[in-house]
Amino acid sequence: xxxxxxxxxxxxxxxxxxxxxxxxxxxxxxxxxxxxxxxxxxxxxxxxxxxxxxxxxxxxxxxxxxxxxxxxxxxxxxxxxxxxxxxxxxxxxxxxxxxxxxxxxxxxxxxxxxxxxxxxxxxxxxxxxxxxxxxxxxxxxxxxxxxxxxxxxxxxxxxxxxxxxxxxxxxxxxxxxxxxxxxxxxxxxxxxxxxxxxxxxxxxxxxxxxxxxxxxxxxxxxxxxxxxxxxxxxxxxxxxxxxxxxxxxxxxxxxxxxxxxxxxxxxxxxxxxxxxxxxxxxxxxxx
Amino acid sequence: xxxxxxxxxxxxxxxxxxxxxxxxxxxxxxxxxxxxxxxxxxxxxxxxxxxxxxxxxxxxxxxxxxxxxxxxxxxxxxxxxxxxxxxxxxxxxxxxxxxxxxxxxxxxxxxxxxxxxxxxxxxxxxxxxxxxxxxxxxxxxxxxxxxxxxxxxxxxxxxxxxxxxxxxxxxxxxxxxxxxxxxxxxxxxxxxxxxxxxxxxxxxxxxxxxxxxxxxxxxxxxxxxxxxxxxxxxxxxxxxxxxxxxxxxxxxxxxxxxxxxxxxxxxxxxxxxxxxxxxxxxxxxxxxxxxxxxxxxxxxxxxxxxxxxxxxxxxxxxxxxxxxxxxxxxxxxxxxxxxxxxxxxxxxxxxxxxxxxxxxxx
Numbered sequence: 319x320x321x322x323x324x325x326x327x328x329x330x331x332x333x334x335x336x337x338x339x340x341x342x343x344x345x346x347x348x349x350x351x352x353x354x355x356x357x358x359x360x361x362x363x364x365x366x367x368x369x370x371x372x373x374x375x376x377x378x379x380x381x382x383x384x385x386x387x388x389x390x391x392x393x394x395x396x397x398x399x400x401x402x403x404x405x406x407x408x409x410x411x412x413x414x415x416x417x418x419x420x421x422x423x424x425x426x427x428x429x430x431x432x433x434x435x436x437x438x439x440x441x442x443x444x445x446x447x448x449x450x451x452x453x454x455x456x457x458x459x460x461x462x463x464x465x466x467x468x469x470x471x472x473x474x475x476x477x478x479x480x481x482x483x484x485x486x487x488x489x490x491x492x493x494x495x496x497x498x499x500x501x502x503x504x505x506x507x508x509x510x511x512x513x514x515x516x517x518x519x520x521x522x523x524x525x526x527x528x529x530x531x532x533x534x535x536x537x538x539x540x541x542x543x544x545x546x547x548x549x550x551x552x553x554x555x556x557x558x559x560x561x562x563x564x565x566x567x568x569x570x571x572x573x574x575x576x577x578x579x580x581x582x583x584x585x586x587x588x589x590x591x592x593x594x595x596x597x598x599x600x601x602x603x604x605x
Numbered sequence: 606x607x608x609x610x611x612x613x614x615x616x617x618x619x620x621x622x623x624x625x626x627x628x629x630x631x632x633x634x635x636x637x638x639x640x641x642x643x644x645x646x647x648x649x650x651x652x653x654x655x656x657x658x659x660x661x662x663x664x665x666x667x668x669x670x671x672x673x674x675x676x677x678x679x680x681x682x683x684x685x686x687x688x689x690x691x692x693x694x695x696x697x698x699x700x701x702x703x704x705x706x707x708x709x710x711x712x713x714x715x716x717x718x719x720x721x722x723x724x725x726x727x728x729x730x731x732x733x734x735x736x737x738x739x740x741x742x743x744x745x746x747x748x749x750x751x752x753x754x755x756x757x758x759x760x761x762x763x764x765x766x767x768x769x770x771x772x773x774x775x776x777x778x779x780x781x782x783x784x785x786x787x788x789x790x791x792x793x794x795x796x797x798x799x800x801x802x803x804x805x806x807x808x809x810x811x812x813x814x815x816x817x818x819x820x821x822x823x824x825x826x827x828x829x830x831x832x833x834x835x836x837x838x839x840x841x842x843x844x845x846x847x848x849x850x851x852x853x854x855x856x857x858x859x860x861x862x863x864x865x866x867x868x869x870x871x872x873x874x875x876x877x878x879x880x881x882x883x884x885x886x887x888x889x890x891x892x893x894x895x896x897x898x899x900x901x902x903x904x905x906x907x908x909x910x911x912x913x914x915x916x917x918x919x920x921x922x923x924x925x926x927x928x929x930x931x932x933x934x935x936x937x938x939x940x941x942x943x944x945x946x947x948x949x950x951x952x953x954x955x956x957x958x959x960x961x962x963x964x965x966x967x
Contacts, residue, residue, distance in 0.1 A: 500690070500692070502688055502690055502692040503692050503694060503695075505659050505679070505688075505692070506686070506688060506692035506694075507694070507705070508658075508659070508678075508679040508680050509657050509658070509659070509679045509680070509682075509684065509685075509686045510680075510685075510686075510705055510706040510709060510753065510754075510757075511680050511681075511683070511706050511709035511710055511757070512680055512705070512709045513678075513680050513709075514680075516709060520705075521694060524696050525695070525696060
């Protein structure tokens with residue numbers, strides 16, 4: 319009897335769930351058409367263009383410059399991700415404890431840069447940091463320097479610009495994660511004898527780690543494939559793997575090698591993501 | 606080990622001027638359970654938070670074992686607390702949760718190991734030390750929270766509606782366990798609840814809280830038998846109220862005229878003036894129900910009525926009886942001698958004058 323009643327209830331429920339699944343169908347079709355198929359074709363190109371074989375990958379390994387660019391891109395991504403986390407975490411925490419009205423304004427300010435594209439924001443930085451830019455003008459006027467200084471085309475400038483561009487991508491998921499931490503847990507720890515920094519170390523930080531890793535992952539993935547900002551603001555040494563790929567497709571018209579580099583980038587990113595997910599899961603239980 | 610707690614005219618008000626707690630004084634002797642009982646929003650949880658240190662009083666002082674703790678941060682107060690939501694740390698095992706207060710006190714590893722297992726044994730949970738909180742049932746989580754709050758042997762234990770999330774059956778057994786533990790460990794407990802049955806079951810003393818102030822405080826029996834106001838009478842235990850006009854008052858004796866013209870004798874706690882509107886309160890079990898034909902007719906304090914509903918409660922029967930002026934509930938405990946009545950039966954209600962408490966009508 320009970321079983322029959324349950325089954326009667328379960329059937330429409332299951333049907334409804336299947337219906338909800340259909341809602342994802344347009345997205346799945348779109349992803350298949352404009353993402354999975356082209357990327358698959360590109361991967362295939364790396365093994366078939368101009369002739370079938372592994373020659374493109376052999377070339378990758380034979381010339382150390384390509385792997386060096388990859389390593390440099392990796393280092394850039396790690397530095398920017400860590401710096402973004404160090405700057406973004408306090409911001410996200412502040413948003414959770416600020417009065418709601420203040421938090422809303424702060425969130426708004428954080429997202430104003432989103433309204434301009436990365437290209438525009440990067441050019442804006444060039445306007446500020448250029449030889450005849452606002453910063454040089456101000457420093458000359460104030461008499462701090464007597465000749466225009468070169469702020470552009472340094473690795474540090476690229477890093478700074480990338481941090482500035484990627485910060486919201488980090489702050490938002492972390493803010494959401496921090497907000498979901500039950501305040502009574504912090505109170506309980508306090509009441510059980512934990513001074514503030516112990517509450518932070520043993521309760522707040524471990525509980526915020528999943529969010530921290532999510533934010534860091536997003537930033538890292540963006541960094542690894544970053545193109546515009548390093549291309550415009552960086553010096554000759556700040557070549558990223560994405561710029562190298564661009565050069566193969568646009569300049570050299572060497573689609574096979576470009577595809578091989580793309581495959582390398584995709585593979586490295588996937589490995590990075592998997593490692594960070596692993597770490598994130600382990601860290602949460604470590605404390 | 607256990608200490609006394611004294612709240613001396615503690616007030617907490619908000620910037621808009623509303624009081625959460627107004628000049629509340631409370632004294633808890635060592636080794637006792639004192640319950641703050643009141644409706645939600647009465648200020649009892651705010652008071653508990655001020656004792657724990659999570660909230661600061663605007664005026665007044667809090668003394669633990671004679672020492673003013675008003676300015677000490679929570680982590681230095683050494684008070685145990687069980688939260689309504691348990692507040693177990695989700696990323697720590699049961700063992701680590703219970704060990705937390707000991708780690709914060711830098712106890713040695715061996716000491717921690719022994720104390721945690723002892724605390725878990727006290728709440729019958731030694732088998733689940735390596736599980737995570739989310740793998741436990743609600744009742745088990747509640748007991749972990751309790752073990753964590755007593756493992757460092759605090760001089761005072763605060764409990765904020767700790768059994769609210771448990772089902773009735775479980776609640777009863779946890780209440781008994783808590784009483785046993787309290788006696789065994791000689792704990793001083795301040796307990797907050799809005800459940801009057803729980804308060805009567807657990808407490809050495811009950812403080813009834815209304816609008817941020819304690820309106821009456823005393824042992825459960827005293828509050829039940831001699832409530833100081835209609836609010837206390839209505840909040841603690843079940844009660845019948847009959848409205849009327851005070852005809853005569855002398856010392857603590859009162860004669861009340863009911864709307865139908867009948868008069869009832871009762872007892873009043875506060876002085877009142879003849880002619881003022883009053884309410885008579887009588888507990889359901891103090892109403893004696895007789896058949897209308899019985900010879901009791903000549904006695905005093907009688908009311909005629911008719912049985913309107915019969916509710917069987919197991920060990921007792923509850924009659925809902927219509928009288929001219931009101932509708933009363935009488936509870937009759939089942940004995941061989943008790944007569945059973947049916948719906949529609951005319952009955953005579955008798956009540957002893959000392960069981961009829963007369964209050965000024967609000």
